[in-house]
Amino acid sequence: MKNFAISLIIALAVLSSCAHRVNISDPGQIVNMSQEAQDSLRTFKYYRFPLISPNDKQKIMARERWNAYEKWMLEDMHNRHEFTTCDTSIAQLKVVLIKPKTIQPGKENLIGFHLHGGGFLMGTPYERVAMLMVNEYGYPIYSLDYSLAPEVKYPVAILESLEVYKELLRQFPDKKIVTTSISAGGQILQSMLLRAQAQNLKMPDANVLYTPALDLNLTGNDSYSFNDGRDVIAMKNSASKMFKNLYLPEGTDLNDPLVSPVFADYKGDFPPTILSTGTRDLFLSISVRTFWNLKEGGITTELLVGEGGWHAYQYYPEIPEAIAARKAAYEFLDRHLGN
């Protein structure tokens, strides 16, 4: 009887550890991914992300590790491309202007507005996906250093981004604007655009959402059931803590479209929007559902899904699947900016 109990405990432990471990045990799963992506998954070579233990005590440590990671990324990016970053302010908020060495022909009249990722708790405007877009697509990006949780809560970062967006419209009335974001930045961006649209502000000309966190309700997405434990970056449990315990004020309605823009009623002049996710992305279903909601409202939209792509895989300079995702986003921009 004792043996029976022990073995049941072992079996349950095996079961539960399997469920929460990244499953890279089946080579069949990954054989058609690029060698670079396979190496990433196998060796976690790229997985220098801080493992986040998102409680108040550890947040500073997590941010410091993240900042060290971003410092390394910035250096790495300067080794790859010639570009400049200038610290500036817009609407009294800190913004980094990231400029390519040369503006690409036809893009003289284009500016970008970017909102970084980091689970609302971390991250800086020196974000690799923004720097890659600047250098690969050849246009300047204003990247906002929005206020982080838990010091400030929802909707402060969104209201800050709205102020900056308004000021960009005032300063550059004749420019085309592309809004971009990754992960948590997607929630801030999409909620900001919904508010801007409600205020009858001019919408951007195109909108890019890499692996957006548009549903802060950590239930109700099919991908939560099959990718929790398979995604090397995003895990349901820590995402839930970051979103619900640290970013959102207590009692927030998680189904409010301004909190979880997957539920928004998209309509009118909401901009053409491209969504990029991957088959291992914890948030795959969020992009899928947003795609259909946008379509339902008559908004031009496209969905990109990378084979084996995990949360924020679009972020890696050298992985062919990530390069392909960014290239597809640039082609989408070309089509909708009339270049």
Add this chain to the structure above:
Amino acid sequence: MKNFAISLIIALAVLSSCAHRVNISDPGQIVNMSQEAQDSLRTFKYYRFPLISPNDKQKIMARERWNAYEKWMLEDMHNRHEFTTCDTSIAQLKVVLIKPKTIQPGKENLIGFHLHGGGFLMGTPYERVAMLMVNEYGYPIYSLDYSLAPEVKYPVAILESLEVYKELLRQFPDKKIVTTSISAGGQILQSMLLRAQAQNLKMPDANVLYTPALDLNLTGNDSYSFNDGRDVIAMKNSASKMFKNLYLPEGTDLNDPLVSPVFADYKGDFPPTILSTGTRDLFLSISVRTFWNLKEGGITTELLVGEGGWHAYQYYPEIPEAIAARKAAYEFLDRHLGN
């Protein structure tokens, strides 16, 4: 020790039964699917498909059950729409011409060529997805009754479809042609188009692949690892038997692009192609990989992924997600046929 062994066996049995049972236990997974789709999954109301035991002895029984199912579907479709089906022959092969009551304005100059699904072993040209397209998009479809395995093997059905395609080009030199397919029909269609292109035949104007089986190598797709056991229609084990034991001659190279067109080098005038899959589709990764291969070759392509959508879910007349998938395909056709 005996108890230990018994309990380990129990634990393993639980594990293996979990792995092969459709997982609908987590309501969180399905809460954002339509009520109709949830009901389908919960009650298997729509799951009247023959459970296929694909060996030679059982194939006839499976076909008969499939035919009974299709007979019911045909009646059901006649209750929903007024349309006609005519048995005819093209290039000495049996073809069913499915015509809507009225051709929709702007579609007088359009014909469809359809290849049904059924795992290469079953299915008839009276296929519901073809009838739905005829009635919803308002154009005539020629649906081929290609020869089934195991009586004939690869590539007979493909060569038959090529003969019919050539004859359609001869008979209708001025018509626009849309090719459509579902599941196994996708392999036949895509391989046929690759052969037609190699022979410098005129390509169709647009190409629709619902949940295509473009990789007959039952390994190397991420979705095989997370959707085997979650997809109510397609299962890896039975798909493997159907493809490898019954459809393909022994020794067939599974990575030959004409066998598994996911590996094809798409280029030139290959037609604009829309791929439709779902997050529960065993073959999700096949559509994902084909999307990127088409893009790589400069071919216009779009990917549709239905939240919670299983293999061939596009096939159901009333499920809102299926209606949305077909509507998105029609919008794709509108864009590329110049209507």
